[in-house]
Amino acid sequence: xxxxxxxxxxxxxxxxxxxxxxxxxxxxxxxxxxxxxxxxxxxxxxxxxxxxxxxxxxxxxxxxxxxxxxxxxxxxxxxxxxxxxxxxxxxxxxxxxxxxxxxxxxxxxxxxxxxxxxxxxxxxxxxxxxxxxxxxxxxxxxxxxxxxxxxxxxxxxxxxxxxxxxxxxxxxxxxxxxxxxxxxxxxxxxxxxxxxxxxxxxxxxxxxxxxxxxxxxxxxxxxxxxxxxxxxxxxxxxxxxxxxxxxxxxxxxxxxxxxxxxxxxxxxxxxxxxxxxxxxxxxxxxxxxxxxxxxxxxxxxxxxxxxxxxxxxxxxxxxxxx
Amino acid sequence: xxxxxxxxxxxxxxxxxxxxxxxxxxxxxxxxxxxxxxxxxxxxxxxxxxxxxxxxxxxxxxxxxxxxxxxxxxxxxxxxxxxxxxxxxxxxxxxxxxxxxxxxxxxxxxxxxxxxxxxxxxxxxxxxxxxxxxxxxxxxxxxxxxxxxxxxxxxxxxxxxxxxxxxxxxxxxxxxxxxxxxxxxxxxxxxxxxxxxxxxxxxxxxxxxxxxxxxxxxxxxxxxxxxxxxxxxxxxxxxxxxxxxxxxxxxxxxxxxxxxxxxxxxxxxxxxxxxxxxxxxxxxxxxxxxxxxxxxxxxxxxxxxxxxxxxxxxxxxxxxxx
Numbered sequence: 001x002x003x004x005x006x007x008x009x010x011x012x013x014x015x016x017x018x019x020x021x022x023x024x025x026x027x028x029x030x031x032x033x034x035x036x037x038x039x040x041x042x043x044x045x046x047x048x049x050x051x052x053x054x055x056x057x058x059x060x061x062x063x064x065x066x067x068x069x070x071x072x073x074x075x076x077x078x079x080x081x082x083x084x085x086x087x088x089x090x091x092x093x094x095x096x097x098x099x100x101x102x103x104x105x106x107x108x109x110x111x112x113x114x115x116x117x118x119x120x121x122x123x124x125x126x127x128x129x130x131x132x133x134x135x136x137x138x139x140x141x142x143x144x145x146x147x148x149x150x151x152x153x154x155x156x157x158x159x160x161x162x163x164x165x166x167x168x169x170x171x172x173x174x175x176x177x178x179x180x181x182x183x184x185x186x187x188x189x190x191x192x193x194x195x196x197x198x199x200x201x202x203x204x205x206x207x208x209x210x211x212x213x214x215x216x217x218x219x220x221x222x223x224x225x226x227x228x229x230x231x232x233x234x235x236x237x238x239x240x241x242x243x244x245x246x247x248x249x250x251x252x253x254x255x256x257x258x259x260x261x262x263x264x265x266x267x268x269x270x271x272x273x274x275x276x277x278x279x280x281x282x283x284x285x286x287x288x289x290x291x292x293x294x295x296x297x298x299x300x301x302x303x304x305x306x307x308x309x310x311x312x313x314x315x316x317x318x319x320x321x322x
Numbered sequence: 323x324x325x326x327x328x329x330x331x332x333x334x335x336x337x338x339x340x341x342x343x344x345x346x347x348x349x350x351x352x353x354x355x356x357x358x359x360x361x362x363x364x365x366x367x368x369x370x371x372x373x374x375x376x377x378x379x380x381x382x383x384x385x386x387x388x389x390x391x392x393x394x395x396x397x398x399x400x401x402x403x404x405x406x407x408x409x410x411x412x413x414x415x416x417x418x419x420x421x422x423x424x425x426x427x428x429x430x431x432x433x434x435x436x437x438x439x440x441x442x443x444x445x446x447x448x449x450x451x452x453x454x455x456x457x458x459x460x461x462x463x464x465x466x467x468x469x470x471x472x473x474x475x476x477x478x479x480x481x482x483x484x485x486x487x488x489x490x491x492x493x494x495x496x497x498x499x500x501x502x503x504x505x506x507x508x509x510x511x512x513x514x515x516x517x518x519x520x521x522x523x524x525x526x527x528x529x530x531x532x533x534x535x536x537x538x539x540x541x542x543x544x545x546x547x548x549x550x551x552x553x554x555x556x557x558x559x560x561x562x563x564x565x566x567x568x569x570x571x572x573x574x575x576x577x578x579x580x581x582x583x584x585x586x587x588x589x590x591x592x593x594x595x596x597x598x599x600x601x602x603x604x605x606x607x608x609x610x611x612x613x614x615x616x617x618x619x620x621x622x623x624x625x626x627x628x629x630x631x632x633x634x635x636x637x638x639x640x641x642x643x644x
Contacts, residue, residue, distance in 0.1 A: 012397055013363040019393075037393040038360040041335040063396045063426045070392075071341075071359040074385045075334055099424045102417075104385045105464055142427055 001026045001151060001203040001314040003230065006042040008269045008306040010234050011064050013038065014276040017308055019064040022207055022230060022269070023048045024149060027130055031149055032056045033207040033230075039068035040075050045309050045322070050076050055126070057133070058089035059209025060144035061096055070100045077108035084111035088125055088135065090143035091118050117145055122220055128152075136220060138211035141247045146217060148206040148226060153199035155179075155192075162195040201225070203314045206261070208232050210270060212244070213253035218260025228314060229254075229263045230306070232270035236281045251285050255303055259296065265317065269306040279305065323348045323473060323525040323636040325552065328364040330591045330628040332556050333386050335360065336598040339630055341386040344529055344552060344591070345370045346471060349452055353471055354378045355529040355552075361390035362397050367631050367644070372398050377448065377455070380411035381531025382466035383418055392422045399430035406433035410447055410457065412465040413440050439467055444542055450474075458542060460533035463569045468539060470528040470548060475521035477501075477514070484517040523547070525636040528583070530554050532592060534566070535575035540582025550636060551576075551585045552628070554592035558603045573607050577625055581618065587639065591628040601627065 002025045009017030019036020023046070030052040032039075043050055050072060059065055069087075076085070087097060094114045101108065117123065117135045126133035129152070136146040157177050167173055167190055172182045181191045206221050208231040221229060231254035235243045243250045249257075251268060258266030268282065275281055282305045290296045290303070304312070309322040324347045331339030341358020345368070352374040354361075365372055372394060381387055391409075398407075409419060416436045423430065439445065439457045448455035451474070458468040479499050489495055489512055494504045503513045528543050530553040543551060553576035557565045565572045571579075573590060580588030590604065597603055604627045612618045612625070626634070631644040 011400060013366065015366055018363065037390065038363055041340065041360055044335065044337055061426045063393060063428060066426055067393045067396075068359065071385060071389045074389075078333060096425055099421045102421045104383045104388055104418065106385060 001149075001205065003205060003228070003267070003312040003314070004046050004048055005267075005269065005306045005308060005310045005312075006039050006046070006048070007034075007036050008271055008308050008310075009036075009064075010270050010272045011062070012273045014273045016276055016279075017271060017273075018042050019068065020059075020270055021068065023053075024205060025052075026149070026151065026203075028052065029054050031133075033147055034059050034065040034209075035068040035072055036064045037067040037071075040072045042308065046311075051079060051081055054083070054085060055133070056085065056087045057135075057145075057147040057207070058087065058093055059138075059146070059207070060090055060140060060142055061092060062142065062210070065210070066096065069097070070103055073100070073108055073112070074104070074106040077106055077110065081110045084113060086113050086115060088115045088117060088133075088145075088147070090145055091116055092143075134224070136206075136217055138209050138217060139214055139247065140210045140212070144209045144211060146206060146208045146211065148204065148221065148224065150204040150224060150226070151202040153202040155196040155199050158195050158197050162190075165190055165194060167195065201227075203227060205230065205314065206263075208249075208254075208257075210234075210248060212247050213249050213257050215257070215260055218257040221261035221263065226261055226263055228265045228267065228312070229258045229261055230267045230269055231257055233268035233282075234270050234272050236275070236285055251282060252289060255286070255289055255296070258303070259301070264300050265302045265304060265312070267304045267306050267312060271305070323471075323527065325527060325550070325589070325634040325636070326368050326370055327589075327591065327628045327630060327632045327634075328361050328368070328370070329356075329358050330593055330630050330632075331358075331386075332592050332594045333384070334595045336595045338598055338601075339593060339595075340364055341390065342381075342592055343390065345375075346527060347374075348471070348473065348525075350374065351376050353455075355469060356381055356387040356531075357390040357394055358386050359389040359393075362394045364630065368633075373401060373403055376405070376407060378407065378409045379455070379457075379467075379469040379529070380409065380415055381460075381468070381529070382412055382462060382464055383414060384464065384532070387532070388418065391419070392425055395422070395430055395434070396426070396428040399428055399432065403432045406435060408435050408437060410437045410439060410455075410467075410469070412467055413438055414465075456546070458528075458539055460531050460539065461536055461569065462532045462534070466531045466533060468528060468530045468533065470526065470543065470546065472526040472546060472548070473524040475524040477518040477521045480517050480519050484512075487512055487516060489517065523549070525549060527552065527636065528585075530571075530576075530579075532556075532570060534569050535571050535579050537579070537582055540579040543583035543585065548583055548585055550587045550589065550634070551580045551583055552589045552591055553579055555590035555604075556592050556594050558597070558607055573604060574611060577608070577611055577618070580625070581623070586622050587624045587626060587634070589626045589628050589634060593627070
């Protein structure tokens with residue numbers, strides 16, 4: 001699972017930061033979180049193929065999070081896609097997509113299924129063989145959702161134990177792996193738990209959308225074993241008033257939610273244009289936060305400031321900057 | 323009058339070329355020709371202020387020419403503009419702008435007047451004190467217009483001649499300058515033509531939109547004294563078949579129209595993504611065209627390949643690349 005930051009700015013794009021968008025590559029698919037104007041061009045500078053996108057998650061309907069959708073969908077159509085695409089988003093997203101599809105002339109010959117989420121509680125929105133996705137309602141000036149993508153790991157087979165119990169390689173072994181009990185030729189019944197080890201830790205990323213800090217969101221992430229939190233941090237903490245007024249988070253807010261969530265990495269994004277030429281404010285503040293909170297000074301808790309085109313590899317816990 | 327190339331690519335953006343858009347700065351205003359996705363961000367790298375745009379000219383309603391409008395208008399609104407904006411374009415542009423304004427939440431508190439052009443002949447669409455603009459119907463797969471912006475120069479006063487004829491500095495002189503005859507104290511009538519020199523050459527730029535080559539368009543530009551032609555040249559001339567099939571122009575097509583128009587400079591733009599890593603094809607072909615056409619080998623006829631963020635200053639006939 002690899003995160004690629006396609007746009008890390010806020011309402012107004014800057015020299016260094018495009019509008020919001022994050023791509024996650026996992027198991028041959030691309031999952032797209034928000035799609036600000038210019039997202040399709042940002043992809044050109046990365047190894048994300050727009051043709052591999054099957055699911056797009058829109059946090060909310062502010063322009064800086066959605067105005068790249070028309071161009072992205074039209075380009076995918078232009079390139080001949082026929083496979084369907086799912087778009088998840090808040091109430092009114094169906095109308096928005098309808099309006100987007102009315103603009104200009106295009107050749108979109110694939111099905112777009114829009115899933116309008118209207119839930120005041122966390123909600124599982126995808127449950128496939130290999131992953132799950134949740135939507136979590138957050139607290140912004142208009143309806144907004146955070147999204148969580150969690151890999152599903154199957155239990156591991158303890159082959160040695162299975163052999164000792166007399167299971168032969170073949171259909172019986174496969175059946176146990178799939179969670180079914182089997183009856184051996186000697187009449188002995190073997191249960192899956194006899195031969196399965198617990199699954200390895202699964203990778204799990206949360207993307208906050210635009211939001212004020214919500215402690216319960218941190219608790220929820222902790223409960224499902226989230227390891228990486230991409231949280232908006234529109235403002236430095238000296239601008240807490242602006243953050244409250246515009247219903248956004250500060251650096252400190254975002255870090256706190258990450259700590260409550262017990263993730264190993266918090267990545268700050270959606271950074272206001274005012275910091276474009278003085279992003280050191282973010283680094284200095286992070287240094288102070290770590291200095292003043294002993295519990296944050298821990299090799300198992302990293303705070304990263306997102307940059308456009310930066311990649312984060314969850315397997316190796318490695319950041320690659322361009 | 324200064325041209326700034328905001329996007330010089332075609333249907334699909336590339337590493338080096340954004341979607342179509344050209345800005346012209348003149349007399350404190352910005353005139354915008356097409357507005358592909360990402361145009362507002364391209365402006366950040368130039369000295370164009372979106373707040374100075376009063377007139378936007380849309381050639382046609384293909385996505386690569388219009389999908390930046392929503393973001394541009396929303397950002398202008400976000401920055402508090404109250405002055406009206408005019409948008410000119412082909413039939414259906416009113417519906418397009420209506421749909422664009424329905425997307426997302428925004429605070430556009432300025433009036434947008436959409437002028438839907440539906441003319442099969444060249445048409446004067448603006449006639450102000452300082453400039454004129456024309457729309458010229460071109461030949462693409464959907465209705466499409468070229469646009470021409472022409473500066474209006476007043477005739478120059480021949481002060482020496484006026485003095486000799488007995489005109490005194492004051493209201494009489496001003497009246498003559500404004501094109502009125504005056505009666506002097508001695509009863510003699512002085513006509514404007516007696517004291518006015520023809521105006522200096524006015525600057526005039528044409529932007530072709532997407533089109534197959536049209537010789538009549540060249541003749542028209544010649545008739546109004548156009549000096550710079552920005553013409554699409556989507557393909558190298560070896561791809562003439564593709565150009566015909568998709569109703570575009572080749573390098574040779576564009577240069578020929580410029581020659582018919584008797585402009586001093588042709589600037590090629592709307593360059594297909596296939597040339598992103600081998601633009602030398604354009605330079606080689608231009609060299610050959612000049613070699614094979616003696617009449618093109620002339621210091622008064624320049625052929626330029628547009629680049630993103632390139633500027634062309636009409637006063638000094640100077641190209642500035644970034």
